């Protein structure tokens with residue numbers, strides 16, 4: 001399988017530990033999340049009622065939807081509790097110098 005194409009999403013300085021940042025890349029709304037350990041990239045759109053996740057609470061390895069409280073695993077995108085049942089999309093992340101890149 002060929003290496004996915006990574007594109008710049010943000011600068012490392014824009015995303016300190018505990019921060020989130022919404023970006024639109026190739027027409028897709030992506031939420032960058034630094035959970036204190038590393039940066040994850042997930043869809044910014046909840047799989048339940050298509051609300052944005054960017055104002056949701058992030059703890060450890062999950063982010064919670066601010067509307068009805070479904071939590072999603074930042075690594076896998078799996079829905080961890082109702083009312084969401086479907087996963088959200090996740091994207092590979094890499095750090096290149098001072099830039100956060102994601103494969104999309």
Ligand code: FES
Nearest residue numbers: 046048049065068
């Ligand atoms: S819109 Fe996210 S849990 Fe309902």
